[in-house]
Amino acid sequence: MKFLFTTAGFALMALMSYGQSKFVRLETSKGDITLMLYDQTPKHRDAFVKTIRQGLYDQAAFNRVIKGFVSQGGELDETILDREKLHPEKPLARIPAEIVPGLFHKKGALGAGRNDNPEHSSYLTQIYLVAGKPQTDEELNAMEKKKGHQFSAAERTAYKKIGGIPRLDLDYTIFGEIVAGMEVADAINSVPTNQHDLPLIPITFSPKLLSKKEAAVIRKVLDSHVN
Template identity: 75%
Template structure:
């Protein structure tokens, strides 16, 4: 238990130094999860906040839950793509990729879903929470060789202790992370699902943007460098 706490503190120290400015609380029927949105990915940050303001995520569902991998919420790929087929003359609505190597798929990372497009652009209304599992040096070495990318010592330590999904790095945009409610995220990722990875009992959420006062109070609680 002590080592897990130390690792989580290490992760928070790493990101707190960025002095992120926007936070969102996912109010789920399993409890609350608080997300910090990265200022390094402003297009995704602002698109998510805009979608929340429009109510596009009100009473959304975690509709694809794969244990020890991801918990996906919002619209399904099929729903988005079928709707787009109805208006083929319209340009596809996507968020341009904002892939920052320093922002990686550690456990608790917030990512944006996408289809298999060459630009790696993201859907407007699909998010996922990374879960994954602890990685070995050999596994990380293989990922580095495959992607032509080298992890920093801090990133390797986080992947080896806290865990995550390094095979998604550099292919999907990570634009935030969990700072409170990791136990709720774990509970969601552990629910029974059917053969299509849909939870047998609906897991819903409504995101609420924290006020400046709430955000400032939360930042005070996070470890600083």
């Protein structure tokens, strides 16, 4: 398993690994990606784990892949919203927003998709992996002014060195990140797509919750690079 030890974002990721209890392996048609779920976003962590156990993501597809932006998988907005229209009497199934300072859209971040709702609540069955691109100080300064939000020194370092999508910060919940298999995520984000951002050759994935023993091994490796 190839862990992420060489990027500027690794120090942040390694520090985040303390106490994190859930790790997931995305078995994709391009290879495996290992995700660390954040305990700081328990509603999203638990909802994702529940959908995995229910098999709702088994052989799901990356259905919206935009190079240098995101690789989105699971259900499309249209599919979710059309299904909900069939049962207007039922409350919408959403995860309350968990927008936590310090969890941001750096490359490799795991986010929850949503529609344009004022509560910023997330879909149950749509995720995305952040690709993004490196940012300059000028771009980050402009984004701070536009959003009225100041990036921390650590966030600036990550955005400049490994990249990401700072304009999505504070609007979508980030609830995990890639700790191994970034090269697979990069390969997925680089595939040819049609005019609707759908990969020309289907890319599927099935998430598997790692056992406590497997998670302990990963935490040990990550934590060893903090000290």
